[in-house]
Amino acid sequence: MHTFEIYEEYYKWHPLEGESATEIYYLEYGKDDPPNQYEPTEPLIAKSYTDDIKKTRREHKRQLWLELNGVNGVPKPVTYYQEEYAYLFYIALPGVGADEFLKEADDGTRASILKQAGRYLSALHKTKVEDCPFIFYDEAGGMHDDIVFGHGDFVLSNLIVNESYITGSVDVINIGMRDRYVDIASMAKSIETLLGQEYVDHFFDGYRILGEVDEGKLEYFKGH
Incomplete structure (x- = not known):
């Protein structure tokens, strides 16, 4: 067989x-x-x-x-x-996509999950990897001036939630080295689309950039 x-x-x-x-x-x-x-x-x-x-x-x-x-x-x-x-x-990671989970969640649970999303991404961006072969930025710099190890498609549907806790992320085909704001902007746009602009600050709070967001880079990567 x-x-x-x-x-x-x-x-x-x-x-x-x-x-x-x-x-x-x-x-x-x-x-x-x-x-x-x-x-x-x-x-x-x-x-x-x-x-x-x-x-x-x-x-x-x-x-x-x-x-x-x-x-x-x-x-x-x-x-x-x-x-x-x-x-x-x-x-399989236990749970369902955060987009599905958050549609039925109350405001307190939404805030908790989105803060967890920020903490999860922050931890991923702090991952130390040796000689990562997956490069997604121009060596010349430009907007890619704060390079980290990132997800590449960090949206709510790729984040898995089980009983109000994030268990991980899926669709890792685009993982690699890129500017941190690629992932930050991707998730911010996903939250805005599903829940509204007022919920994005919970994600920023979890990532610990609330009040310190680079708006120029955020808008640039939302469009790319």
């Missing part, structure tokens, strides 16, 4: 909503016999970029690199499978 047949036979696949160019499934272990080393019993995510096999492989490589470098709060890779199509498999 090859790798993909194991996942087809021993797991229940539940489709999740994602971007139009991706297929994402939540996998639950459903075999009666005890598992072996190739059959994790934790819930898994199976993900495929249907428009480009190379993108599926690229995100899997990023997940492996994150694990190798001890970065916390990101998906733990399990395996990668490719024939005429490709899937990456990783252990």
Whole structure:
């Protein structure tokens, strides 16, 4: 039995909503016999970029690199499978997307989650990595003048919340070195769109830049 047949036979696949160019499934272990080393019993995510096999492989490589470098709060890779199509498999972070969670939350819970989002991003930006090969800025500088290790698509839908606590972030295909305001602006724009401008300060407070936001860089990266 090859790798993909194991996942087809021993797991229940539940489709999740994602971007139009991706297929994402939540996998639950459903075999009666005890598992072996190739059959994790934790819930898994199976993900495929249907428009480009190379993108599926690229995100899997990023997940492996994150694990190798001890970065916390990101998906733990399990395996990668490719024939005429490709899937990456990783252990599911417990919870739901923050966008879904926050729609039904009260104001106090919203404030708490958004402050946690700021703290999570601040911790990610402080991650010390050696010789990161993923570079997303012009060496000449410009607006990229405060380079950190960042997420690259830090929006509410990529932040996972479980029982009012953030468990991590997903969609790590664009992780790498860039200006910190790429992530800050991305999340600020996401909060404004879903909840309104009045909620953004909670995120800034968590990141500890409330009252010290570089408005020029914020607006620049919102548009890029």
